[in-house]
Amino acid sequence: MAAKTSIGHDESQAKGGLVASIRRQAEQSLAFASLVLIFIFFSFANSAFYSWSNISGILLSTAVTGMLAIGTTFVIITGGIDLSVGTGTTLTAVMTAYFLSDLKMPFAIGIVVGLTSGALMGAINGLLITILKLPPFIATLAMMLIAKGLALVISGVAPIYTDSVSGWDQIALGNLIPNLPNAVLILFVSAFLASIVLNRTIVGRYTFAIGSNEEATKLSGINVNKWIVIIYAIGGLFTGMAGILLTSRLNSAQPALGAGYELEAIAAVIIGGTSLLGGKGSILGTVIGSLIMAVLINGLRIMAIQQEWQTVVVGIVIIIAVYTDSLRRRKDRS
């Protein structure tokens, strides 16, 4: 291996790679450490916090927004944003319930309808961004309003109940694993799959490439428009999943429930260390981010702090999370 030895890898280089990879892992564990610290704090502050029923309640409460956050992670890594996932959840929930109750379709069709309507919405967002060249903010803001309106139209501004479909509520509330709601299991399995897609497949690679430098990606011969549509559609798939979970948990579709979820999802993604500028992010971070938000809100509630103040605390946490991230970035540059 003469060629190999003649190059060698100078030491600083190898060290640089190692230091960088250690730091990347540290960043991840920093978010995780904050989660653990918050958890320990509340456990000491109130004994009611540290019980399995409360913890599984926390996990159940993150299922829907956590699912949205996973989808949003893809979109944000491209440097985009999706504001339509909140009311999109409402729309997919209403669509699912409409097919199940009003059209008396079987169980499986309900799931297919939920997922496809979500993916379709995402794909339309992608088309608006690539073909009409609308900024993602505007395209998905419009889609947010459209979804909100359609949900009201289809539902006739009244809840659609799905209790006629036997076992529908088991999707979220059943216990395939004893004492663990299925919704939580589904969230974790989805996160695992999403993580594989993001890190091990070509879609994931292009998600990072586009967010990192869209122009260079284009010049490398990649059909960026096509991939943006696919990535937004993947985001939409998770919106559909969230809609299904929501109907199952409530055994109904509520025509006004979902607005505002998109902001919780975006907050979770950002707390989890994904950069709004694109190019950086992870599903694990997003899951940790979702859990930090859920644990905070639950803990504050148990400590009998008013709901108004809970929201204020979440706002402050976002500021801290993003500020530490920008500090780290500035240090990187110098």
Added chain:
Amino acid sequence: MSDEQLLVVEGVSKGFPGVQALQNVRFDLSAGEVHALVGENGAGKSTLMKVLSGIYKKDSGTVKFKGENVDVAGPLEAQHLGISIIHQEINLMPDLTVAQNIFIGREPKSFGKLFLNDRKLNKDAQELLDSLKLPLDPTQIVGELTVAKQQMVEIAKAISYNSRVIIMDEPTSSLTPTETSALFVIIENLKKAGKGVIYISHRLEELGKISDRITVFRDGQYIDTLKTKDTTIEKIISLMIGREVHVDLRPEANTSTSEVVLKVEGLSSKRLLKDVSFDLKRGEILGFAGLMGAGRTEVALALVGKDPITAGKVEVNGKVVKINNPADGVALGIGYLSEDRKRYGLLLGQNVDFNIILSSVKRYSTALGFFKKAESKKVSEAAVKTLSIRTPSVNQTAKNLSGGNQQKVVIAKWLTRECDILIFDEPTRGIDVGAKEEIYKLLRELAAQGKSIIMISSELPEVLRLSDRIVVMCEGRVTGIIDNKEADQNVIMQYATKYRN
């Protein structure tokens, strides 16, 4: 060098509205050769390279690649043919690894195209890097590499397309001397592998070390091709400049006084500048000459408080001043007219009046912050008249004005603000010939009225014609301050290419 002709360009022309960027030029490249292309800014080097890499479409002429006529319709076609360009600005995905960047769009897959095979990706990248003898780790994130190493990634990426022709546009402009030597070793290896390299550089000294032949372009025309070993830097410079300098274009009146209004000593900035010293007198036009990246604009940005000053002293009217931000600069009466006036000079969507008053809004407002519209309008109308800005009224939107008149609006803005030191960065860029004359006249008039002017320009005839004295820069340093009487293009070029090694 073998005799295999990789590339033959003949009779290629390319025009843009108002400019003939290339006129019937030729160029050729053999396998295993480094062929340098030199010329002043605007000589047409970059245009030809953009034609070859499919970014521009030529108007006429032929391009033969390995003996066959080709039409490079876009960057992808260029890649397929085997022509790669490495731009001056790095064009990579900073958040991806070295290997991911090199093979973007051509990732090896496993399990039937569904999953990425990163092990093979890294192995392939390592093999490629080894074969090119590039000291890079395939798994390192590109954004964490030095510029020199990012450039190596670009080279590896270019080679990975099986390119035979590699175009390097100013590859050493941001490299240290050691990094430059390393790059030359890489280029030598490319030559041995039978690749052809087109090498564009302002650093004429480098050409002796790396190139086999040198072709000179001037004003979009082919001038000559010389064997490197048979020529000298002086000869190349004289071919680059070529045109006659008309004596009658010298400043008609030197209005410079002995009063120093701005004194800069040992100025250094984070970006580029090293120990820059000069002074500016009342009524003087001080020209700043140098090649691209010499640091002329950086001097201006430091003086107006946009770039942080790390060392040195600035005196305005005999008093030492601190300039921490653009507001400080403006308060001291230093007005900067950027070369990119559409971005940094004007609010294009606003009208002429709005733009002229922008820096002086406070003066035309009441204590409660209400705007004295009638008064401001009178002022801007007067400015339009004195500078003879051609606009139907001050209510015209700035973007509807011609380049020359837009430039005048920016001048009016600083005059209204009562700035006495005006820094013009490429004042005639993008302005047509007739309007240029008017801007020249205006600059001289302003100097005669006692304004002090720093004029940064890449056009040497312009510098020679207007400046009372000329500061020449290279690599962020001042390499010479010449009185106009002693200056000619030759002298300026020699100072402008005074690189440290």
